[in-house]
Amino acid sequence: MVRVFSTPSCPYCVALKGYLKERNIEFQDIDVSQDLEAQKEMIEKSGQYGVPVIDINGEIIIGFNQERIKQLLKL
């Protein structure tokens, strides 16, 4: 499962989600500016505050790191 932790105002989040949509990757879109439980989870799992964070089957990637995302999604 792919989960994206993001905020509405963050430019790289918009870019990341656009990237996934263009490739028809289904993902759960989590707005951590509203969902504070998810915000806590994201900070704990990634060890930092920056968005976006993407969780690909339990693997955590910080930022819009295209190379890692390609690798894990086998794109």
Next chain:
Amino acid sequence: MIYDLIIIGGGPAGITAGIYAARKKLKTLLITKEWGGQIVKANEIENWPGTKIISGTELIKQMTEHLKEFEIEIKQDKEVINLDKKGDNFLVRDNELEYEARTVIIATGKIPRMLNVSGEEEFKGKGVSICATCDAPMFKNKDVAVVGGGNSGFSTALDLVKYAKKVYILEFFEEMKGDPTTKEKLANTGKVEFITNVAIKEIKGTKFVDSLVYEDRKTSKDNEIKVQGVFISVGMEAKVGFAEKLVELNKIGEIVIDKNNYTKTPGLFAAGDITDIKYEQIVIACGEGAKAVLAATNYLENK
């Protein structure tokens, strides 16, 4: 292989230069660490003629796609670390290879200035941030500090008061430099404390930021404030280290150019925010990138 032109930088100036160079049929290489730069953080751009409103990421995507329509060689995710002369030509070295060209355009723009204090690097992303637009929502009900009392610090604080419990704005000089109207707006939230004469000494924490230590420049006494976030808004700086030998810099470290984008070294041009052109706008950077290529073309023809 000797290129006619190497463009360093992938923001508005560099991309426009690339488009013009390709259309001039110059054998061109564009080297960039990233696409966009400062523009990526702009959510709403409303002064790009022809498009009423567009985000920075979308505009840079369009520009990059446009560039890639042309015949131009591109090395992305590469940082230029040295630029030197070789006879009349130039040697450009990135972290991997070295390239030779007859002319070079530097268009690397500006990056956020940092404080260079202890803890700043260590806690980057763990409380230290340079992008309130990105990170403000993560500081709901928390206490944060904004370093820098100019307009950029004020706009950072405006993003933060929507979420944070308390916002300190810390200014090095005697007075806040930002717009008084914005200052009043911030003061009216009841969440903001303005502190002047502040020299930041250290950012402390364990896993995340816990506090910030500063010296009160009037009393020379150290103070520590408990904050979970430190937002750095002390302006932008030009980083020209890789080309230092070949250019003249002004007082604030920008490359001095003449009205046709020539630097002091023949064959070496510069464009956009890295130069001493006063006004920093996307449309101006694009224009400067175009001018630099036209000047370089002229230089190549007359050589």
